[in-house]
Amino acid sequence: MITKSDGNGGGRDGGRGGSEGAGDEEAQVIVVGAGPAGSAAAVHLARAGVDVLLLEKSGFPREKVCGDGLTPRGVHQLVRLGIDIDAPGWMRNKGMRWVCGGHQVELDWPRLGALPDFGLTRSRHDFDDLLAARASATGARLRTHVKVTGTLTDRAGYVMGVTASRGPDAEPVRYLAPLVVAADGASARTALGLGFERDAKRPVAAAARRYYRSEARTHDPYLELWADLRCPRTGLDLPGYGWVFPMGDGRVNVGLGALPQQRRRRPVDLKAALEHWLPRLPEEWGVHEGNADSPLRSAPLPMGLNRRPQYRRGLLLVGDSAGMVSPWSGEGIAQAMEAAEVAAETIALALARPAGPRREHALHQYPAEIQRRWARYYRLGNLAGDLLFSRFGYRPILHPRVMASPHLLRVLARLLTHVSDEPAQDTVDAVLHALLRLVPVPRR
Numbered sequence: 001m002i003t004k005s006d007g008n009g010g011g012r013d014g015g016r017g018g019s020e021g022a023g024d025e026e027a028q029v030i031v032v033g034a035g036p037a038g039s040a041a042a043v044h045l046a047r048a049g050v051d052v053l054l055l056e057k058s059g060f061p062r063e064k065v066c067g068d069g070l071t072p073r074g075v076h077q078l079v080r081l082g083i084d085i086d087a088p089g090w091m092r093n094k095g096m097r098w099v100c101g102g103h104q105v106e107l108d109w110p111r112l113g114a115l116p117d118f119g120l121t122r123s124r125h126d127f128d129d130l131l132a133a134r135a136s137a138t139g140a141r142l143r144t145h146v147k148v149t150g151t152l153t154d155r156a157g158y159v160m161g162v163t164a165s166r167g168p169d170a171e172p173v174r175y176l177a178p179l180v181v182a183a184d185g186a187s188a189r190t191a192l193g194l195g196f197e198r199d200a201k202r203p204v205a206a207a208a209r210r211y212y213r214s215e216a217r218t219h220d221p222y223l224e225l226w227a228d229l230r231c232p233r234t235g236l237d238l239p240g241y242g243w244v245f246p247m248g249d250g251r252v253n254v255g256l257g258a259l260p261q262q263r264r265r266r267p268v269d270l271k272a273a274l275e276h277w278l279p280r281l282p283e284e285w286g287v288h289e290g291n292a293d294s295p296l297r298s299a300p301l302p303m304g305l306n307r308r309p310q311y312r313r314g315l316l317l318v319g320d321s322a323g324m325v326s327p328w329s330g331e332g333i334a335q336a337m338e339a340a341e342v343a344a345e346t347i348a349l350a351l352a353r354p355a356g357p358r359r360e361h362a363l364h365q366y367p368a369e370i371q372r373r374w375a376r377y378y379r380l381g382n383l384a385g386d387l388l389f390s391r392f393g394y395r396p397i398l399h400p401r402v403m404a405s406p407h408l409l410r411v412l413a414r415l416l417t418h419v420s421d422e423p424a425q426d427t428v429d430a431v432l433h434a435l436l437r438l439v440p441v442p443r444r
């Protein structure tokens with residue numbers, strides 16, 4: 001018997017899921033959402049010979065509110081996916097420039113074994129389109145304009161597929177598969193539908209961005225980050241940072257992200273904070289209303305591994321739907337693509353086992369692997385977020401003494417961006433790994 005949960009809190013309809021219609025499409029795995037998490041999962045699954053359906057509610061290209069910045073970790077994932085990063089449209093950066101309290105430092109990406117020594121920017125308008133096309137070319141069946149509305153489960157609560165509405169007329173359809181990857185972003189509708197609640201103790205940050213035409217900065221070789229911003233209404237430090245990222249196409253992506261203000265326990269007014277900050281940018285950059293190339297848009301940043309477990313009863317959570325945004329930096333693209341690769345590998349290995357307890361055991365290796373790779377890093381980041389960033393922003397860690405010390409800065413930069421290699425490639429990596437080993441592994 002198939003039951004349906006409607007994406008509004010796990011309710012079932014007692015088996016009124018309906019009979020299999022002629023239009024039902026089947027696969028070994030359904031991936032919900034073709035953002036970086038979903039498309040990357042689909043590429044890796046298709047490559048492993050898994051029959052995969054990738055369902056996306058929008059059409060491509062489409063906009064996604066983002067800073068569009070990738071560190072070397074993200075570049076590494078793109079290469080693994082077979083994306084041609086030498087093609088036109090990619091803007092390379094060689095590091096970060098931190099601006100704080102009248103000082104600024106430029107930090108080049110390190111030369112490490114496996115990771116490239118450059119980052120990239122590309123608007124999500126093109127980026128997500130490229131990734132989805134890559135998934136299609138690799139063999140995944142991409143279905144756009146399909147909005148997943150709920151999950152179908154069997155009597156024991158295991159996933160059997162999803163319900164959806166398709167096309168402009170919202171035609172009701174069903175897609176059937178024994179495994180579903182929820183990669184539907186911050187809304188986490190698929191996960192919520194099966195009762196995967198967010199850890200209420202973990203704050204959800206928010207970020208806003210706007211494009212401006214700026215010939216002066218569009219080819220800047222660094223990702224610029226401002227750490228000494230204030231909330232104009234309260235005068236308190238912004239519990240986050242601002243950015244100016246070069247797009248290489250005549251535009252810059254300007255925005256800021258912030259945790260909820262700890263001392264006020266309420267979200268920051270991002271628009272007011274941005275308006276307060278922009279007049280501080282040099283006049284000749286041209287970052288003002290007359291050069292705006294888009295509206296200001298904002299979206300939540302679910303961070304700190306805030307939805308667990310990442311696997312239960314046939315449903316795997318990847319990317320923002322699992323709250324995988326880094327609590328250190330607010331980045332989520334590389335994290336989503338890395339987790340997608342782990343999920344895909346786990347699924348491929350699990351499908352090689354007969355359905356039943358042995359396959360189930362293999363699928364539980366996904367949260368175990370997430371835990372092994374990233375739990376300590378996120379735990380320390382969550383602590384830093386609670387004690388430091390949400391109260392004082394990034395200003396304390398970019399104290400003038402730290403900014404004057406190349407060694408401290410290098411450790412800090414790698415901590416913030418997780419651009420580090422395993423096993424350690426240099427002393428900075430060794431220090432970072434030693435620090436992380438001191439962090440107790442959180443319970444799953």
Ligand SMILES: Cc1cc2nc3c(=O)[nH]c(=O)nc-3n(C[C@H](O)[C@H](O)[C@H](O)COP(=O)(O)OP(=O)(O)OC[C@H]3O[C@@H](n4cnc5c(N)ncnc54)[C@H](O)[C@@H]3O)c2cc1C
Nearest residue numbers: 033035036037057066067068069148185207319320332333
């Ligand atoms: C302002 C801002 C700036 C940011 N800047 C950066 C940055 O510079 N670098 C960085 O690494 N990260 C950044 N992030 C975070 C990053 O955008 C996310 O972490 C990342 O997009 C997560 O990828 P995802 O695939 O999990 O989710 P998403 O990118 O949100 O993709 C989810 C996909 O699922 C689809 N979908 C949703 N619901 C359904 C449904 N019911 N049925 C079918 N499809 C559905 C959506 O249309 C979408 O295509 C920023 C975020 C914000 C808000």
